[in-house]
Amino acid sequence: MENNFPSQEDIIYAHKNISPFIHCTPVLSSSAINEILGLEVVFKCENFQKIGAFKIRGATNAVLKLSDEEKKQGIATHSSGNHAQAIAYSAKVNNIPAYIVMPKNAPKVKVNAVKGYGAKVIMCEPNLQAREDGLNKVVEETGARFIHPYNDYDIITGQATAAKELIEQTDTLGFIMAPVGGGGLLAGSALSSHYFSSNTKIIAGEPAGADDAFQSFNAGHLIPSNKPNTIADGLLTSVGEKNFPIIQQFVQDIITVSDEEIISAMKLIWERMKIIVEPSSAVPFASLIKIKGELQGRKVGIILSGGNVDLGKLPF
């Protein structure tokens, strides 16, 4: 490839390396859902993944690629979500220090989970500037390596292994659908589809309340999110600079859905599949429901990105 995108070999190598540290998650289907949609859908259950989300794939890959010297210094990130847990867990498993800058308003359950993995948590004001300042300070003081949640080729390569696994676990898929926030999972899925199942098209689902990927995709250049607001709290971030060219080249389409459509799709998954997914996970399925008429007769694989949801605060 005439660019510096992760290669087919990079993804194969990453998958081999991270396999001892992650689950090969099951692929499930529901005849009731197939009947309702009038097409065949399979779900790659990354909600069953370690730490409850696909993020552990990228974090593990990034940690395993560190030199021994870098490992001694540790790793750092800022996040209030699944990436924080993924970094903390990978650090624990590999016995290296981790420093996580978290906003003061992060749910206590998430802060405790990160602390439970032995990471050092640095609290900051709940805004991007404070998070970046906090991160820069800890990196300066400790020499820890900052691992970006999505704008990083090692992360994209790690996330790519979910779609690679899905492709290996099923018959040929007409489409793979994934959510898009920063674009780590989407860019990775697009690369895996290109390398391992070149006839499979990639379609992204995005919340209408955080539709910077949709806007950017159609404009042909990056347009950052402006006051994103959606129940899909894992998809609030804007697409990364490294992710966007991969998405432009290998993604077929981006479909946006309202929060109502996301909640309704989420409920359908809970009720019919009997599995727990977080709102962000339901975004590609909500998108599929919206465009199902155009995909008749094709087999669709959906990556369910995670299942970390506060059971006391369900939207239904």
Add this chain to the structure above:
Amino acid sequence: MENNFPSQEDIIYAHKNISPFIHCTPVLSSSAINEILGLEVVFKCENFQKIGAFKIRGATNAVLKLSDEEKKQGIATHSSGNHAQAIAYSAKVNNIPAYIVMPKNAPKVKVNAVKGYGAKVIMCEPNLQAREDGLNKVVEETGARFIHPYNDYDIITGQATAAKELIEQTDTLGFIMAPVGGGGLLAGSALSSHYFSSNTKIIAGEPAGADDAFQSFNAGHLIPSNKPNTIADGLLTSVGEKNFPIIQQFVQDIITVSDEEIISAMKLIWERMKIIVEPSSAVPFASLIKIKGELQGRKVGIILSGGNVDLGKLPF
């Protein structure tokens, strides 16, 4: 065997017959749960089964064993729970009439599910006498065959296939744990363990608020439930006459758990496994938590019986 218990061949034959109509449900595990309990646990996910519960196994077996003449007359039962849906669904798939007597206070969602399968629903007062009277009337009028939810060897044989599958899907288990209400699943599991994995011991979990199996098991004779009261609404019934001798002969122990223990075990499954189980499903796991100290070093298989729960009325 010197009794008329279902034989090994009966179960093998039933499994072959019903397989085209049911899911071979996955067996899942969680390293977090293994860590918390300090032993290895695998879960047989009958919450992913058709109609959301193992009951479809027995109902399908019973329907397939009908003669052509009996099939014409149809089948009947009284139930407000998963057995009603199982009978209605099996009847639909086999294109035979079904008559379900349901108490007036049955949840509308369940009544609608049964109607959705094309069964005729007969509403009655919410007490056992009215249910039995309603059933007798419909059987008299239609000639339909009554299929009892548990006190029936064809039902027991069908339910036995869940444990048979579990045994085939995993390494040798030290223990299999199942819930006990009427005893269809428990007696079936005990027979499958005896025939297909004779070193595996069977332990039942039962709600303390409906502990007739525990009482009967210890007394050596049937003691019916007296005003049972528990959140595990699938386990309110008393053990059947045909089920009890099988349980006496092949079950190692029955452990009772409080509703608090059931809810806490249910929440742990939801949070750590990211799957939806109904309260009755969590009873064996709650029992395992209670006696985990005695099972150290052994591998335990738990049958998660179903996942039909009203998402608007969660106990946590």
